Amino acid sequence: MTVMDTFDLTGKVALVTGGSRGIGRAIAQALGEAGAAVAVTARTEDAAEQAAVELRGAGIRSFGIALEVSDAADVERAVIAVSEQFGEIDVLVNNAGISIGGAALEVDDQVWRDVMATNLDGVWFCSRAVARRMSTRGGGTIVNIGSMSAEIVNQPRWQISYLTSKAAVHQLTKGLAAEWAPLGIRVNAIAPGYIHTDMSPVYEPQYKPWCVDPAPMKRAGEPHELGPAVVFLASAASSFMTGSIVTIDGGFTLH
Ligand SMILES: NC(=O)c1ccc[n+]([C@@H]2O[C@H](COP(=O)([O-])OP(=O)(O)OC[C@H]3O[C@@H](n4cnc5c(N)ncnc54)[C@H](O)[C@@H]3O)[C@@H](O)[C@H]2O)c1
Secondary structure (H helix, E strand, O other), X not given: OOOHHHHOOOOOEEEEOOOOOHHHHHHHHHHHHOOOEEEEEEOOHHHHXXXXXXXXXXXXXXXXXXXXXXXXXXXXXXXXXXXXXXXXXXXXXXXXXXXXXXXXXXXXXXXXXXXXXXXXHHHHHHHHHHHHHHHOOOOEEEEEEOOHHHOOOOOOOOXXXXXXXXXXXXXXXXXXXXHHHHHOXXXXXXXXXXXXXXXXXXXXXXXXXXXXXXXXXXXXXXXXXXXXXXXXXXXXXXXXXXXXEEEEOOOHHHO
């Protein structure tokens, strides 16, 4: 086996939550190009199916399914549906996430709860549902999409719930990695910096001086620049890694 063979995901089934657009869509594409069959979820059936159609157009076996990650019962339903109708899941990418801004003293309780429910509960529910099945099959890999916001405080847009949720995702990654290592399940995360998506309009005039100019590389990342690292963490190329948080931020957190 050559070193490039270790990145090969041929014969594997991946599930990418929030895979219909932005970072998740790019990750789905990357996993598919590495050989995996890819199930993508979105909050609506139409959005999930649209992404699956595009992936199939690129020659990737794909399956689209609606999923609300903050609902434990819906997660169980979707994981069973993917496993039974598409294939048992070897790779889970917990990507679905939201960010809602607002000053801490003004932010609504519902905003706090919604952000925690999607960004933290969602990762937990999906990981647990998939790991139960992985554990009976000798293991698998889980890649969580954390954030550099687990370590730094984004400005000028305050978002206390988002920062807190992503810090929790990093620690959840480490805790599950330790607990599930004996089951053959590796759990790692990436911590992206500013990536140019709907969630992150970083080139708009009010954000650029804060989000782009301080970065040593003087630009934001593009979603496709995260795909290779996720393929690495999903595949045998990272066989001795678990509980790691891989920062991909153009150097933003260096100072
Ligand atoms: N864009 C950035 O700068 C950046 C930086 C670091 C981390 N991230 C993280 O990357 C991930 C993707 O972000 P993005 O920028 O592509 O965002 P996006 O808004 O473009 O896409 C988010 C995806 O998550 C799905 N989603 C949201 N809430 C959901 C829910 N409750 N149940 C199911 N699906 C849900 C949406 O349908 C969509 O497909 C998020 O976890 C985000 O926190 C983004």
